[in-house]
Amino acid sequence: MKRFLTLALLASLLVGCAGEKGVIDKNGYQLDTRHPAQAAYPRVKVLVIHYTADDFDVSLATLTDKHVSSHYLIPDVPPMHNGKPRIWQLVPEDKLAWHAGISFWRGATRINDTSIGIELENRGWQKTAGVKHFVPFSPSQINALIPLAKEIIARYDIQPQNVVAHADIAPQRKDDPGPLFPWQQLAAQGIGAWPDAGSVAFYLNGRSPYQSVDTAGLLDLLSRYGYDVTPEMTPAQQKRVIMAFQMHFRPALWNGVADAQTQAIAEALLEKYGQG
Incomplete structure (x- = not known):
């Protein structure tokens, strides 16, 4: 009789567990999902x-x-x-x-x-x-x-x-x-990044938009934002990176030349969204 009661209690507990929120009954096993790990990240980023x-x-x-x-x-x-x-x-x-x-x-x-x-x-x-x-x-x-x-x-x-x-x-x-x-x-519309005009003006600091700036310095900013920039890149490859950035964030002129406006846009984006 005691053994029957023990088995009945165990069965009751199992049924209760299966009905609990976060416990999923599968074919041949149960999943307890009530303890999600903190070190978990979405695959799509x-x-x-x-x-x-x-x-x-x-x-x-x-x-x-x-x-x-x-x-x-x-x-x-x-x-x-x-x-x-x-x-x-x-x-x-x-x-x-x-x-x-x-x-x-x-x-x-x-x-x-x-x-x-x-x-x-x-x-x-x-x-x-x-x-x-x-x-x-x-x-x-x-x-x-x-x-x-x-x-x-x-x-x-x-x-x-x-x-x-x-x-x-x-x-x-x-x-x-x-x-x-x-x-x-x-x-x-909330789709993608864009620099704040006020921040761009602040970083431009009165310079002519197309004033030349140091290419290495600009590429460092683009690298920090997320672009693939490596020390062994040729001048032509460096130009391609700058051009890609300009097509996205300064489409009026995407000549791949390092200028003050492009630099200011990169600085404004880093301020708003942080480094990659």
Whole structure:
């Protein structure tokens, strides 16, 4: 009788445990999730914006083959269904997509492992007389991007400085999404980083915006913000890093030249968002 009561009590405790909040009953075992570790961090930390440099059909074919992929693809003019723009999801967010390639941001490599990639159908650029001319993004495409980006940022608590251009994380290889991408407009919507105008003016300190500054000093600021800067870089490679930064934060002039305004913007960003 005593043994029966003991078994009954144990069974009662087990049933009670299974019904407790934080205890999950599985097939063949139970999970106790009531003691979460503090040393745990989200896998997704970065949102990367790209352009496809091709039309939609070719872009879709490329992004669904065996070599490259992206989580989302947004057409130049998204088709409307029930009053809402349609976006293509090509890879579930819990799976790795091969969109960043060889990359670096804020001390981290293998950005594919920790990012969500969004591709925008856009022709990219063409050269005329040696000058790159970029294709603008349609308002309807940006309007479709905004709610998607907001949801991703909220879902993974992505910091503003970690919403980046492909060119930011791979400046030696990539230009996308280019200087016509409306980073300032998106930052006003809570998507990505943007310097405060007052801080830029403070750091500019009355200098002419295009006054030359020390290239090494500027690159040090860009390195501290998050860009990949190494001692062995050639002048051409240094210029690519500065140009990527300017396309993002000073799109009116992205010549890759170290000047006072670029320096002031970098200092204002570091003040607002901290070092990488």
